Amino acid sequence: MPGPWGAVLYDTVTTHVRTSPRRPPFRHRGYLWLVDLDHLPALPRPLRPLARFRPRDHELSRSNGELTIRQELARYLDGHGIRLGDGQVLMLTQARSLGYVFNPLTVYWCRDASGRPLCTVAEVHNTYGGRHRYLLPPDPEGRGETAKDFPVSPFFPVDGRYRMVLPEPGERLRLTVHLERGGHPAFTATVLGTARPAGPAALLRAALTHPFATWAVSLHIRYRGIRLWLDGLPVHPRPGARPSRSVPKPAPPTTEVPTP
Template identity: 55%
Template sequence: MASTPADTSVLYECRIRHVRRGRVANDFTYSSYLWLVDLDRLPHLPGPLRPLAGFTPADHFTGTDISIRAGLEDFLADRGVSFTGGRVLMLTAARVLGYVFNPLTVYWVRDADDRLLCVVAEVHNTYGGRHAYLLFPDEEGRANVAKEFYVSPFLPIEGGVYRMRLPEPDDQLSIAIQLDVPDAAPFVASVHGRRRAATTRELLRLAARHPLAPLAVAARIRRQGIALFLRGLPVMPRPKADRSAQRIKDLTKTGGQ
């Protein structure tokens, strides 16, 4: 990938863990890989490799912006954050063979003086919905935010608080999110990975070791959900407003057909 400088795009081979305590406990770990990219210098892969890594604005924020960075800038402007131009690093799963599923995309936003301005955590659920949280972490990358979006059918929205630790990755990737909900044990998700050079050889190795990675992640999460349901974990109804918003989004994508 000679057209993509190694210092602006890297790969992380990861171990992702979900831990649920309480009456129906579950400890679920799987492996995958993620990209860390500069939004101003997205990877441009050689023709034969392009199906292995796509980064498109349709997969982030409203899905209608001309670029991922434009979507981020609109999101920040809507929340009164002045962003006059600086480096943005995005940790995400790329679209592979036309499919993408990103439980979490993280943006580290720096101002023109290269100081960390904020962090944006964009959460995607298995129903095709997405929601972004604006964070102002401390020096250790920690921030708390109220839950506002339906993710798991087993966890409520009301009263939930995310306690996030999202330090900008270096040689190691180590992030964690704990969801505290009233009268229940916390749910914890973590991602740990090692930095890899974004070379053709490394991408091919990871793609072979984790085939159809986004599809595999979505399938594993759904399989775990079915197992928890069969073990008697009660389901929280999906909010009607969330279903209506998703229906409008689907109609927009299909031209109302």
Template identity: 55%
Template structure:
């Protein structure tokens, strides 16, 4: 694997970010947890090409993300953006995600930073998945600091209704990764999630180190989410009725 400089704009890719993910719930009970993992930052036009023995550790498959599994990831993003009136005319798209690793992947959120052909930031796409196997994409228009507001449209946690809106800060990653998502209700801010990470070159040695440091990383994400759900349920937090998901074009027709 060779890390390549950005073609005019943005960070070099591919890159690995060793991350600390922190969730704080404030109401109706207080609950916090922290999880450590690693994420990939990749260019959709230049996905990593791993040596054959390393490929089980990281695959980037269209079927694990939005759109038609028969198309390439880049094609699916372009198709989604075109449905919302956006044409990047070949501009760069960066994706921050967990890779499919050792037969498993689960991404609570995958982020795409999209630029036009001249490098101008066009939009950010937040692709959110829940443990019910559903997926939804939010098309965001962040300001120069990566800040955006978005009405909640998708049921994620079984302990929250679909009411509220998100206040997000999602700047394009650099040497450091700093992401914040607040869920806000009329009565306050019941949930805050943060991701903090440090960039490393995505060499074979770095990937092996990350895989050893965070074994079965994507399976651990799923297990961690379910464990926290069990803890909340045992503490008496009621499960909320789930709103059926409306297709937003992120699934194939």
């Protein structure tokens, strides 16, 4: 149900449930874009400050914005033996708004030129400025499993496994990421959403309902991190930077993001 900009907006509720050790759930409301990387929304000039899709907000390979988001993702897939070719890529993400963006999780659904699913890519950003991608094989229900090998929350070490359920969204959005440690559930993040065709009225409504949405994500993350720290949760030292997988940009280790 793409709108006049060829994209979809989702009103979302993100929920964290920490089970080891157990803490009260955390919820955050906002909105996300679902866009085709070959047809990014062309907003009228007055609305452009509310939504920009910049390559530098997603790249891992330090192309300095010389590659488009699609080109940089295709290069990443090539490195894993997957040829995107002329296939379609749908991206679920927050757009840069009012000069800022922080995307705890961006998801790419990739298909080949015939429409056959190729893979799903889960792109995780942390508040240290690092970025990492998890490559998941195609699955009819969007299920995938992978080892955790990238630091996100300072309240968890870099160990365990993710069980992700990331089906391609339609009228409804429903994403789930489970973190398991030692064979036991430790953390679950869910993102639920309802679709609206993306156009001027829908964007203005979303921006008024969730003003400064991209800034609010970072503020809520930091607030949650401080609460957990004051609650006595131990902070794990941040592992050394991994130049091949992250783009360093220092930030205080006092946060927890909506994906574990």
